[in-house]
Amino acid sequence: MALNSGTLPREQMKPDHQESTSAERLGSETGALMHTEIMSLNVGPQHPSTHGVLRLVVDMDGEYVIKVTPHMGYLHTGFEKTFENRTYQQGVTYAPRTDYLHCFGHELAYVLGVEKLLQAEVPERATIVRVILHELGRIHSHLVFVGTGMLDLGALTPFFYAFREKEALQDLFESVCGYRMNQGYFRVGGLSRDIPEDWPARVSVFLDQFEKGVTEYENLFAKNPIFLDRATGVGVIPRDVALDLGLTGPNLRASGVGLDHRKANPYCGYENYSFDVPVSTAGDSLARFQVRLLEFRESAKIVRQALKMLKPGPVKDPNRKISLPPRHELETSMEAVIHHFKLVTEGFHPPVGEVYVPVESARGEVGYYIVSDGGSMPYRVKIRAPSFVNLQALEYACVGSQFADLITILATIDPVLGDVDR
Amino acid sequence: MDAVTGSGGDGSGGEKLTGRNASMQSSQSQPQPARPVAETRPTPVDDPSVGRHSLAAQGLNPTDPRDVKPLMAALGLTEDDAAEPTAVVPAEQLREVATQLKARGFMLMDTVGIDYSAYSSSRPKRFAVLHNVYHPDDHRRLFLRVWLDDGEALDSLYSIWKSANYLEREVYDLMGVEFVGHPDLRKVLTPDDLEGHPLRKDFPLGETPTLFREGRFLDPAAFRAGLSGQQRGLTGYRGELRRGQGEDRMPPVMPEGGPK
Numbered sequence: 001m002a003l004n005s006g007t008l009p010r011e012q013m014k015p016d017h018q019e020s021t022s023a024e025r026l027g028s029e030t031g032a033l034m035h036t037e038i039m040s041l042n043v044g045p046q047h048p049s050t051h052g053v054l055r056l057v058v059d060m061d062g063e064y065v066i067k068v069t070p071h072m073g074y075l076h077t078g079f080e081k082t083f084e085n086r087t088y089q090q091g092v093t094y095a096p097r098t099d100y101l102h103c104f105g106h107e108l109a110y111v112l113g114v115e116k117l118l119q120a121e122v123p124e125r126a127t128i129v130r131v132i133l134h135e136l137g138r139i140h141s142h143l144v145f146v147g148t149g150m151l152d153l154g155a156l157t158p159f160f161y162a163f164r165e166k167e168a169l170q171d172l173f174e175s176v177c178g179y180r181m182n183q184g185y186f187r188v189g190g191l192s193r194d195i196p197e198d199w200p201a202r203v204s205v206f207l208d209q210f211e212k213g214v215t216e217y218e219n220l221f222a223k224n225p226i227f228l229d230r231a232t233g234v235g236v237i238p239r240d241v242a243l244d245l246g247l248t249g250p251n252l253r254a255s256g257v258g259l260d261h262r263k264a265n266p267y268c269g270y271e272n273y274s275f276d277v278p279v280s281t282a283g284d285s286l287a288r289f290q291v292r293l294l295e296f297r298e299s300a301k302i303v304r305q306a307l308k309m310l311k312p313g314p315v316k317d318p319n320r321k322i323s324l325p326p327r328h329e330l331e332t333s334m335e336a337v338i339h340h341f342k343l344v345t346e347g348f349h350p351p352v353g354e355v356y357v358p359v360e361s362a363r364g365e366v367g368y369y370i371v372s373d374g375g376s377m378p379y380r381v382k383i384r385a386p387s388f389v390n391l392q393a394l395e396y397a398c399v400g401s402q403f404a405d406l407i408t409i410l411a412t413i414d415p416v417l418g419d420v421d422r
Numbered sequence: 423m424d425a426v427t428g429s430g431g432d433g434s435g436g437e438k439l440t441g442r443n444a445s446m447q448s449s450q451s452q453p454q455p456a457r458p459v460a461e462t463r464p465t466p467v468d469d470p471s472v473g474r475h476s477l478a479a480q481g482l483n484p485t486d487p488r489d490v491k492p493l494m495a496a497l498g499l500t501e502d503d504a505a506e507p508t509a510v511v512p513a514e515q516l517r518e519v520a521t522q523l524k525a526r527g528f529m530l531m532d533t534v535g536i537d538y539s540a541y542s543s544s545r546p547k548r549f550a551v552l553h554n555v556y557h558p559d560d561h562r563r564l565f566l567r568v569w570l571d572d573g574e575a576l577d578s579l580y581s582i583w584k585s586a587n588y589l590e591r592e593v594y595d596l597m598g599v600e601f602v603g604h605p606d607l608r609k610v611l612t613p614d615d616l617e618g619h620p621l622r623k624d625f626p627l628g629e630t631p632t633l634f635r636e637g638r639f640l641d642p643a644a645f646r647a648g649l650s651g652q653q654r655g656l657t658g659y660r661g662e663l664r665r666g667q668g669e670d671r672m673p674p675v676m677p678e679g680g681p682k
Contacts, residue, residue, distance in 0.1 A: 073611040080596070081620055085627065116505075243529045243558060246585025257558050264561045352542070353505045356554070356565075369534045369552070373542040380621075384532040384554070392588055421611060 036062065041403070045074050051148065051410070052417025054391075058398075058406065065406055068398045070391060075421035083381035087347030088114050089188055091378065095368070096182045098383060099419040101144050104130070104137035105361025106383075106419075107186045112267055112357040113368040114188045117350035120322050125313040126190035127268050132203065132306045133176070133185065134268070135299040139210070140169045141362035141416075142292045142299075149289070149411035150221060153230050158221055165213050168206050175199060188348075189317030200307050207300050214296045222293055231286040235397035235409035238283055245396060246389045249364025250295065251413060254288040256281035261360040272309075273302045285405075288412040322348055347376040356384075363387050363414060387419035490564045497522060499566075508552070508565040516568055517577045520553070524582050528555040528564070533589035535597035540623040547571050551599055553579065570599060578604035596621040 038059055045055040053074035059067040079094050086094070095110035096103030108130060115122060147162030170180040176195050177185035185192055221227055237247070242255035252259055258279040262270040278294035280287035316323040324343055325336035350372045358367040364386030371380040390413055397413075398406045490507045494500075497519055502508035511519050520530075532554040538545040547569040556563045570576060578601035579586040590601045591610040598619035601607055609616075618625050 073609075073613065076611040078620060081625075081627070241584075244584045246530055246583065246589075248531070252558075259558045354508075356506050356563075358563075365531060367532070367554075369532070369554070371536060375542070379541060380536050382532070382534040382536075388588060388592070389532075389585055392585060396584075 038066065043406075045071075051415060052420075054410075054415070054417055054420070056394075056406075056410075058403065060403060063402050065398045065401055065403060068395050068406065070394060072388075072391070072417075072420050075417050077422070079422045080381050080383060083378050085377060087376050088350065088378060089343070089347055091381070092186060092188070093184050096184055097418065098385065098422050099141075099361065099363065099366070099387070099416050100181055101416050102137045102141035102362040103181065103183050104133045104186070105359055105363075105366050107184065108134055108268070109357060109359040109361070109366040110368045110370075110381075111186045111188050112359065113355050113370045114350065116355045116357055117353055117370060117372050118188065118322060118348065120189045120317045120319065122190055122317060123314045125194075125311060126315040128306050128310050129176075129191060129195055129315065130186060131268050131270070131273070132303050132310075133173075133183075135302045135306070136169055136172065136203070138299045138362045139296060140166060140173075142296060143169070145292055145362075145411075145414045146217060146221065146289075149414070150227070152407050152411045153227060155221070155224075155227070158217070161213065161216065161220075165210055168209070172199070172203060172206060175202070187316065187323070189319065189322040191315040194315050200310055203303065203307060207303060211297070211300055214293070214300075217296075218293060222290060228286065230404075230408055231289060231412070232284060234285045234405045235401065235412065236282070236284045237393055237397050239281075241396060242283070242393070245392050247364070247393055248386050248389070249361065250291045251288055251364065251390050251393065253278065254280045254291045255283040261358045261365060265358055267357060267359060270302075273305050275302050285408050285412040288414075292414075349374055349376050358384075361386060363416065363419065364390060383422055385419045385422055387415035387417070388422075391415045391420055488560065488562045490562050493526075493562065493564065502565075502567050506565055507563065508567050511566045511568050513568050513570065513574070513576055516553075516566065517579065517582065519566065520555075520579050520582045523555055523564075526557070527559060528557050528562075530554070530579065530583035530585045530589070531556045531563075533586065533593050535593035535599055535621065537597060537621065537623045545569075547574075549574075549597065549599055551576055551593060575600040575602045577602055578607075580604050595619070598622060 038061055041058045041060055043056040043058060045053040055071040055074065057069040057071065058065055059069075079098060082094055083091050091110060091114075092107060095106040098106050114120075143162040143166045147159040147166070150158035173183055173185075174180045176199060177183045177192065179185075237245075237251070237255050239256040242252050243257065247255065248259065256279060258277050260277040261267070262275075263277055275298045278291045278298065280291055320336075320339045322343075325333070325339050329336035330340060352372055352374045354369065354371045356367050356369045358365050360366075365384060366386055367384040369380075369382040369384065370378050373379040393413055394406075394410060397409045401409070490509075491501070494507075494509045497509070499509035499511060499519065502510050530553060534552040534554065536550045536552070537548065538550060539548050549570040549572070551568045551570060553566040553568075554563070555566065568576060576599060578590055580590065580601075581603060587604075587606065588610060590604055591607060593599050594601060594604075594607055595609040595611055596619055612620060
């Protein structure tokens, strides 16, 4: 029973259908206004601030949240079952669709897992291009975080600023593989094709422009007094609770644990790049925001180093049992035709085994637990989805805060519902 | 013709990939694929000097310095022969082992449920639940594997790690393993009206009987049978007519009450 009669004269405010409220029994004169009961408020699933199709049932006592019950699954499409019925190479199509904001994180985790099964040899150029795209993807995801996160707090401008850069990034993604989202550009053993010749130069131009933009964000948003009021001390997740809840990624680093798989378990030659891992010990929404803002610069730093290391060379594993032969060979070599036919119709057969390669995505640890029974399709694929685990922090962090803070906390936890529901 | 026989390299080269018994660790000593006859350019993988070393370069070496063998010995666990460091834990010891791991600072990253009922080799029991635990400071990772029969329940780790909440709900929802002591064991991803557990191997792939606008009704099972030529299905109907047979056959009709 919400008090929706705020415009009525005070004497008419008393609800006539209610005999007596608890406050009236206590003898209060403004009994109708004072009466309290727990109200369940439904948020979503179609609500812009839920970043997708998350449905929350919020039990509220006045303006204060006493319980949050998330209901997931509106975007569940059974990717894990689909993986079991597609060849390993076809799985690359599904991996980026789980986290549609940092597609390359999931793609990379999947192909690294299959490559570990196959003992595939990835050429250096392909690895460096993967690092560049992985980091640009992280920037892409964090831009959406800044844009939509601030939009949830009522600031419209950051959305346009961030999406200006995001558009430029999507143009870069489109020019390497033809897709602006859900790229599916990586292949087991390398990349689907080489990057365009002018692409590294275009990335440099983007970075120059982007780094100016980051300075702008820092000045405009991170020092905005309204934003600081809304975010400081809101939704504090202490270190031990963050570890208990299994948080990873920027959310964990904002709670004082410097776990970053690019440093801890280097993949794709991340040990060759010099970069810092921003860590904050505050654990509140502001810390989660600041950690991601700092990661912008670190990612840009890695991309600049990778662009310098980029040398011409092959971008696919030369093993014809894994990679498709070049198109021109199909006209001259029977061997190439046979390999092409076998790979396209049946795919390769990794040896029996179970692998897991953790990758640091924009949201945290992404890993594909891949079980192979020797067939051409995975026996089982389990996606370790960081958003799914991180979302558990919402129930913890929101209790006792105001409803407006729930929106802040949800925005700074930054789940992607494709990643939650898979 | 030489080109075709050259494809013999395809079969023998497959050794590298299909060798059932080749474990991940022993791949260094796997037989090299035979050099193809017709291929004029040697494929670099045939050259032993080029190599299998990119895994180490990618940080994917299975023999990681963060060895968990001493830890497994301290906890009295036996090692599984999987590529990842995996310990087999009896179901009744799981909670005790988890308590000790938590005391050592490990966090629960993931819970994986696997249905081995269609696996190529025989496994001890039908289901395996793997708890993926990780140490955030010294970066050790350990998988705790518990074997379970159908209908056998497992102790929930919620009382030890709060992250087990959604992870166990997901395994319960998709794999049908029940967790004893979980405070809120509900479905999490699939709709409430879906019966069964989709990631079990005996759960059928989604096939919806479809009623077309012209009134033709498509029964998926019959359609598939016709496509694969195993039996006379809906797609075989026309072919039989062309061959002068099958006039007596009618396409399946829509059941009462619409598609199920």
